[in-house]
Amino acid sequence: xxxxxxxxxxxxxxGLNAQEIVVKRISGDIFKSVKKEADTSKWKWKRNGIVGxxxxxxxxxxxxxxxxxxxMSINTNFSYYIYHRAxxxxxxxxxxxxFGLVQATTLGSRKNDDxxxxxxxxxxxxxxxxxxxxxxLFNFRxxxxxxxxxxxxxxxFSSSFLSPAYIILSVGMDYKPSPKFSLFVSPLxxxxxxxxxxxxxxxxxxxxxxxxxxxxELGAYxxxxxxxxIATNIxxxxxxxxxxxxxxxxxxxxIFFTNMFSFRINKLFSATYNLDLxxxxxxxxxxxxxxxxxxxxxSLIGIGFLMRLEPKKI
Numbered sequence: 001x002x003x004x005x006x007x008x009x010x011x012x013x014x015g016l017n018a019q020e021i022v023v024k025r026i027s028g029d030i031f032k033s034v035k036k037e038a039d040t041s042k043w044k045w046k047r048n049g050i051v052g053x054x055x056x057x058x059x060x061x062x063x064x065x066x067x068x069x070x071x072m073s074i075n076t077n078f079s080y081y082i083y084h085r086a087x088x089x090x091x092x093x094x095x096x097x098x099f100g101l102v103q104a105t106t107l108g109s110r111k112n113d114d115x116x117x118x119x120x121x122x123x124x125x126x127x128x129x130x131x132x133x134x135x136x137l138f139n140f141r142x143x144x145x146x147x148x149x150x151x152x153x154x155x156x157f158s159s160s161f162l163s164p165a166y167i168i169l170s171v172g173m174d175y176k177p178s179p180k181f182s183l184f185v186s187p188l189x190x191x192x193x194x195x196x197x198x199x200x201x202x203x204x205x206x207x208x209x210x211x212x213x214x215x216x217e218l219g220a221y222x223x224x225x226x227x228x229x230i231a232t233n234i235x236x237x238x239x240x241x242x243x244x245x246x247x248x249x250x251x252x253x254x255i256f257f258t259n260m261f262s263f264r265i266n267k268l269f270s271a272t273y274n275l276d277l278x279x280x281x282x283x284x285x286x287x288x289x290x291x292x293x294x295x296x297x298x299s300l301i302g303i304g305f306l307m308r309l310e311p312k313k314i
C-alpha cells in the first residue's frame with residue numbers, strides 16, 4: 001500500500017512539473033512573438049523638395065531679319081519642405097527660392113525673377129478627426145538682389161534686399177482634410193512691411209510712410225495651399241494669401257497667389273510653368289493711370305533640369 005502511495009505521489013509530482021514546464025514554454029513563446037510598438041512620442045521629421053534649372057540661349061551672325069547677336073536666360077527654383085507629425089502636434093516648414101536672369105547684347109543683364117519665401121506653421125490638434133488644428137504661423141517674404149523697372153532706354157530703381165520685405169505673425173485655425181490641402185484662417189494677424197533702402201524709403205514706396213523704414217498692420221489673414229499629382233507626370237503646387245488691413249481700407253484685400261505646374265519628361269527633365277499674381281492696394285504702379293494700384297503678373301515657361309528630392313525621414 002505504501003508503495004502504491006509513493007508511486008502515485010511520484011507520478012503526480014512529475015505531472016505537475018511537466019505542466020509547469022509546458023506553461024513556461026507557451027508563455028515564453030507568446031512574449032517572443034509580440035513586438036513592442038514604435039515610440040511615436042519622439043519627434044520624427046520628414047523632408048523633401050525640388051531643384052530646377054531652365055536655360056535658353058540664342059545667337060545670330062549676319063542675320064538679315066535682325067535681332068540680338070547673343071541672348072541667354074536662366075531661371076532657377078529651389079523648394080524645400082521639412083515637416084513633423086506626432087500625436088497631437090504638427091510642424092510644417094517650407095523654403096522657396098526663385099531667381100531668373102536675362103542677358104542680351106543690347107539690353108545687358110536684367111533679372112526677371114527673384115523671391116525668397118520662408119513659412120513655418122505649428123499646430124495642435126483640437127478634434128478627433130485629425131482635421132482641425134489651433135495654429136501659429138510665421139512668414140517672411142522678400143528678394144535678394146536689386147530690381148529695376150524699364151521703360152525704353154531708361155530704368156528706375158524699384159527694389160532691393162529687404163526693400164520690400166513682408167513679415168507675418170498670426171494665430172488662428174488650420175483645416176487639413178488631407179495631406180494635399182491646408183486652409184489657415186486668422187481674424188487677428190500682425191504684418192510688417194519693411195523698406196530698408198534709404199532711396200526707396202524717401203519715396204514712400206510700398207505703402208511705408210516717407211522717410212520711414214517699416215509700418216505695422218493689423219488685420220485678417222487667410223492662406224491656402226494645395227499640392228497634387230493632377231495627372232500622370234503632371235504635378236501642381238499652389239498657394240494663395242489674402243490679407244485685409246483693419247487700419248486702412250479693409251475692403252481692399254491684398255492678394256499673393258503663386259502657382260507652379262511641372263510636366264515630367266523623364267527622371268531629370270521637365271517642362272515647368274510658373275504664374276504669380278500680386279495685388280496690394282499700397283503699391284502704386286505707374287502707367288496709364290498714374291500712381292494707382294494694379295494687378296501684378298509674372299509668367300515663366302521653361303524646359304530644363306528638374307530633380308525631386310526624395311522624401312526622407314530624419
